[in-house]
Amino acid sequence: MNWITNLVRPKIRSLLRRETPENLWIKCPDTGQMVFQKEVEDNLWVIPGSGHHLRMNARARLDHMFDGAEYEVIRVAEVPADPLRFRDEKRYTDRIKDARAKTGMQDSVLIGAGRLDALPVTIAVQDFAFMGGSLGMAAGEAIITAFLTALERRTPFILFVASGGARMQEGILSLMQLPRTTVAARRLREAGLPYIVVLTNPTTGGVTASYAMLGDVHIAEPGAMIGFAGPRVIEQTIREKLPEGFQRAEYLRDHGMVDMVLPRAEIRPAVSRLCRILMKREAAA
Structure with a gap:
């Protein structure tokens, strides 16, 4: 030895x-x-x-936006977990369990109600870490609940979006969330309450085709990819090379699809100012 x-x-x-x-x-x-x-x-x-x-997770977003990181988490009604009994490489129910264990969330959307610079607001955050922020029945129900909460409490509604699109494991039931959330957005607009959308990386698919692009003001984070189909799919379809920076936040701002592109540190004060202007409230002391 x-x-x-x-x-x-x-x-x-x-x-x-x-x-x-x-x-x-x-x-x-x-x-x-x-x-x-x-x-x-x-x-x-x-x-x-x-x-x-x-990427910034949902709880960190809400902590940053609300005064003193204090807010009420709004509960969402439960929906069937696996309505189509879907299975690919693994069962859909197992994928949901894994995502819940990983993120600590019930689904991809978290809602909070509290104060932003002393002004009551309702904020929802779509977390990409939960199955790519995909839109299923639970996420659709959460978005609608957020709209109705803002409507009931007469507050502005701020939505942070991050999604790969509709959740394929729920098929047509996922696609039905597009018109449902659109109706909820219309109800908020008819009530004269502000709806401000913050587009983060990425915002794609059916989410872009519905509630993500129905806000009164659209803010995007720098470099965020925003669009319906991906650039590669579009290039293969039209058989042409896309312009430099196509579907990025700055390109969409320059072409009128996004109102402003702001660094993350500037989003909170900008949203606060917008809410006060649209609600006709004086600036906080």
């Missing part, structure tokens, strides 16, 4: 070994720069230097 190899070396390694969290660093997708996660988190999940906007 080589006592140096079998005894001494392992002891030295154990003394030198340091426990380091796996998520201590984040790599910037644009520049490849390694940044401390805590630094990125403190910067609202925006990479310092490059300004690349990472």
